[in-house]
Amino acid sequence: MTHAPTDRRPAAVQPPRARAKAGLADREGFLAWVMLLPSVVYIVALVGVPFLLAIAFAFSDVTTGDPSFDFAGFRNFDEILTDGVFWRALRNTLVFTLVSMVLIVLFGKVLANILVADFHGKWFVRFLVLLPWTTPVALSTISWLWFLDSIYSPVDWVLRHLGLIDANVVWLGRPGTAMASVVAVQTWRLTPLAAVIVMAGLVAIPRDIDEAARIDGAGFWRRMFEVTIPLTLPVIAVAGLFGAIMTFTDMTVPYVLTRGGPTHSTDVLASWAYFRGIEGGDVGQGAAIALFLFPLLLAGAIAILRAVRRLEAG
Amino acid sequence: MADRPGTPDTPRPDSAETSRRGFLSSTALAAGAYGLLAGCASESSGPQAKSVGNAPKEVFTSPAKKLGGSLSILMWSHFVPRHDKWFDKFLSDWGEKVGVDVRVDHINTVDVPRRAASEIQAGRGHDLIQHIAPFSQYEPSVLDMTDVVQEATRRWGQQLELCRKSSYNPNTRRFYAYCPGWSPDPGDYRRSMWQKVGMPNGPTSWDDLLRGAAEIKKQTGVPCGIGLSPETDSNMAARALLWSFGGSVQDPHERVVVNSDATVAAVEYMARLFKEAETSEVFSWTPASNNQALIAGKSSYIVNSISAWRTAMGTNRAIGDDIFFVPALRGPKAALAAQHVIQQWIVPKYAANPDAAKEFLLHYTANFPSVSYHSELYDLPGWPSVVPQLNGWLDNDPWGAKPANKLALLKTATSWSANIGYPGPSNPAIGEIFNTNVLPTMFGRAARGQASPAQAVAEAEDRINAIFKNWRARGLVGG
Numbered sequence: 197m198t199h200a201p202t203d204r205r206p207a208a209v210q211p212p213r214a215r216a217k218a219g220l221a222d223r224e225g226f227l228a229w230v231m232l233l234p235s236v237v238y239i240v241a242l243v244g245v246p247f248l249l250a251i252a253f254a255f256s257d258v259t260t261g262d263p264s265f266d267f268a269g270f271r272n273f274d275e276i277l278t279d280g281v282f283w284r285a286l287r288n289t290l291v292f293t294l295v296s297m298v299l300i301v302l303f304g305k306v307l308a309n310i311l312v313a314d315f316h317g318k319w320f321v322r323f324l325v326l327l328p329w330t331t332p333v334a335l336s337t338i339s340w341l342w343f344l345d346s347i348y349s350p351v352d353w354v355l356r357h358l359g360l361i362d363a364n365v366v367w368l369g370r371p372g373t374a375m376a377s378v379v380a381v382q383t384w385r386l387t388p389l390a391a392v393i394v395m396a397g398l399v400a401i402p403r404d405i406d407e408a409a410r411i412d413g414a415g416f417w418r419r420m421f422e423v424t425i426p427l428t429l430p431v432i433a434v435a436g437l438f439g440a441i442m443t444f445t446d447m448t449v450p451y452v453l454t455r456g457g458p459t460h461s462t463d464v465l466a467s468w469a470y471f472r473g474i475e476g477g478d479v480g481q482g483a484a485i486a487l488f489l490f491p492l493l494l495a496g497a498i499a500i501l502r503a504v505r506r507l508e509a510g
Numbered sequence: 511m512a513d514r515p516g517t518p519d520t521p522r523p524d525s526a527e528t529s530r531r532g533f534l535s536s537t538a539l540a541a542g543a544y545g546l547l548a549g550c551a552s553e554s555s556g557p558q559a560k561s562v563g564n565a566p567k568e569v570f571t572s573p574a575k576k577l578g579g580s581l582s583i584l585m586w587s588h589f590v591p592r593h594d595k596w597f598d599k600f601l602s603d604w605g606e607k608v609g610v611d612v613r614v615d616h617i618n619t620v621d622v623p624r625r626a627a628s629e630i631q632a633g634r635g636h637d638l639i640q641h642i643a644p645f646s647q648y649e650p651s652v653l654d655m656t657d658v659v660q661e662a663t664r665r666w667g668q669q670l671e672l673c674r675k676s677s678y679n680p681n682t683r684r685f686y687a688y689c690p691g692w693s694p695d696p697g698d699y700r701r702s703m704w705q706k707v708g709m710p711n712g713p714t715s716w717d718d719l720l721r722g723a724a725e726i727k728k729q730t731g732v733p734c735g736i737g738l739s740p741e742t743d744s745n746m747a748a749r750a751l752l753w754s755f756g757g758s759v760q761d762p763h764e765r766v767v768v769n770s771d772a773t774v775a776a777v778e779y780m781a782r783l784f785k786e787a788e789t790s791e792v793f794s795w796t797p798a799s800n801n802q803a804l805i806a807g808k809s810s811y812i813v814n815s816i817s818a819w820r821t822a823m824g825t826n827r828a829i830g831d832d833i834f835f836v837p838a839l840r841g842p843k844a845a846l847a848a849q850h851v852i853q854q855w856i857v858p859k860y861a862a863n864p865d866a867a868k869e870f871l872l873h874y875t876a877n878f879p880s881v882s883y884h885s886e887l888y889d890l891p892g893w894p895s896v897v898p899q900l901n902g903w904l905d906n907d908p909w910g911a912k913p914a915n916k917l918a919l920l921k922t923a924t925s926w927s928a929n930i931g932y933p934g935p936s937n938p939a940i941g942e943i944f945n946t947n948v949l950p951t952m953f954g955r956a957a958r959g960q961a962s963p964a965q966a967v968a969e970a971e972d973r974i975n976a977i978f979k980n981w982r983a984r985g986l987v988g989g
Binding site: 281371478 | 623624626627630631633645647648649650651652738739740741789790791792793794795796799802803806808938941942945946947951954955958960969972973976977980983984
């Protein structure tokens with residue numbers, strides 16, 4: 197899209213350089229591209245190029261110590277498919293993603309309802325709600341590592357003083373509680389994002405629809421399930437999609453909290469790819485494991501977007 | 511210089527333009543300020559013990575050839591902050607003497623492998639990289655250090671076997687790293703707890719440990735702290751237990767021999783130890799957790815370097831005085847522990863100044879008395895003859911141990927310590943097995959009851975065989 201220059205001042209009074217500069221700064225089409233360029237460069241450099249590199253590495257014998265590229269065919273894929281830890285990591289990834297996604301959407305919806313309500317100090321509550329999302333993930337996860345520490349956990353301290361437990365739970369030392377902790381932290385982190393997305397959907401619902409339902413005698417729950425949720429379902433699906441993608445590809449929370457333990461019970465594909473590729477030194481196999489994320493993510497994204505389109509069409 | 515808006519000889523732009531430009535310039539300024547602040551950030555230092563002795567005098571030998579240019583070093587932030595303070599000045603003094611512009615970057619030890627990997631992939635970065643665990647997978651991209659090792663051996667005699675096996679590849683006959691120092695991994699115990707069960711001098715065998723630790727847990731509720739988590743200390747303890755029962759991952763010829771009766775017996779023992787003397791917390795530990803547990807009085811025994819004790823000496827002297835050490839525990843077949851830290855200095859092939867890097871390493875080795883001293887006896891020499899005062903320090907700790915000879919057991923540390931590939935070399939397969947936590951998982955699955963000891967060993971063998979096959983295909987592992 198291009199626009200004619202909008203500067204209507206006499207050209208005679210402007211020096212030529214200033215005129216050229218003002219012209220460029222006022223051309224919205226030009227500015228639009230300039231503003232977009234960082235995003236395009238960012239996506240190409242930090243997403244596109246690494247993705248192509250990952251494909252190349254997955255078919256190579258590259259290691260951390262030997263960057264020379266030799267074609268290895270499907271050998272890396274053959275080897276990872278016979279590795280029991282890979283299948284455990286895949287199963288963990290699916291559990292981690294599905295449970296987190298359901299909780300993120302559920303809590304996101306509840307939180308969005310609270311945030312659209314009118315009450316004193318709403319801005320402060322909104323600020324607090326968004327805090328987990330704006331805090332760097334590594335930093336917030338380290339805080340959770342301390343919260344869930346086997347000896348000094350303040351969570352356990354509170355539960356002990358409430359008389360709910362006798363001894364520390366050791367959240368990260370048992371397979372079940374470790375997975376629950378990882379899911380809980382991921383949910384805590386991503387719920388604000390889902391809440392903001394759903395909130396945008398909620399404020400877009402025309403008020404008269406809600407008022408008509410009230411006049412017809414519909415109570416809170418009936419309006420919720422028969423008016424609000426059906427109307428915001430496409431937006432909720434988008435929130436779910438974001439939550440799923442960001443959980444499926446995340447390794448920070450499991451890596452910082454448990455390093456995949458105990459006995460690989462919280463290893464996910466992303467963390468296992470990192471262990472094999474960088475810490476273990478076999479970049480080829482690490483890349484092959486990481487590539488498994490792509491088709492699953494693609495299939496999940498297509499399925500959800502199709503469902504949204506069907507809902508919108510209906 | 512570009513025209514500025516609003517100056518008398520140029521027309522004042524409209525407000526939209528001002529805000530756009532204003533926005534862009536403020537963004538640029540903010541980004542710059544953030545970069546500056548980030549650049550100024552530094553790591554904090556922990557508490558240190560006070561020296562009661564005299565630091566050794568440093569020596570200087572002129573380089574064999576004239577040096578120049580610059581030398582950049584990437585290394586870990588030492589667990590003993592005093593060491594880094596000393597090292598930085600030591601390097602700077604050397605640089606001035608030999609006319610080399612020197613720079614050192616200390617980073618968290620867990621970040622060194624990924625930083626080294628990215629520099630080697632990029633083909634540019636530091637001239638000299640130090641890590642504290644075997645770096646054998648970098649062999650194709652680093653210079654052969656045989657000449658430096660030969661020169662060091664000519665000057666200071668025989669290198670320790672565990673240092674040699676952690677830096678030499680017998681298949682390619684190359685020293686992929688230079689290993690001038692290491693740290694042992696003794697057992698650390700709380701004397702007051704072991705006194706209660708009639709073992710004031712701590713356990714001497716794995717049987718003692720099971721008996722004593724189980725009794726302490728029964729009497730006081732304090733568990734034993736042998737880790738089963740995906741982290742370094744658990745990996746070290748797993749190897750000590752395995753070797754002491756007569757098992758090993760590979761034989762001296764780099765053939766996989768992990769699936770043996772001895773390994774199954776070691777796994778059975780660990781399952782019993784966990785059941786009778788430990789709690790699930792050992793599955794959740796980070797490398798710092800066992801130190802914290804010992805200092806907090808929440809563990810009666812851990813396997814670690816002397817760092818936990820040195821930390822306690824600086825923060826709570828009474829606790830420090832209650833922590834004592836034992837050498838590797840005796841098992842049915844041996845009494846062995848893995849090295850805790852093994853110095854690995856590599857010179858990447860892209861290094862612009864390899865001569866300076868190698869000369870500095872010889873100078874560093876010649877001054878190993880200072881390394882040992884300023885690391886508060888954490889770092890021990892790979893060429894023992896360089897530090898003749900070491901036994902004196904171990905008998906009479908210059909940093910105020912009580913009793914003064916608390917570390918005397920380290921005088922024999924080389925006889926009960928081995929490299930992580932024992933009885934073979936620390937090859938890339940051993941490195942990957944270590945870094946992907948195959949052994950803690952093997953012990954942990956049996957301890958948890960997720961698999962029988964025999965099944966857990968068989969699962970580990972499958973993974974180990976796959977890893978060995980992979981690295982053998984690259985010509986870096988024998989067998």
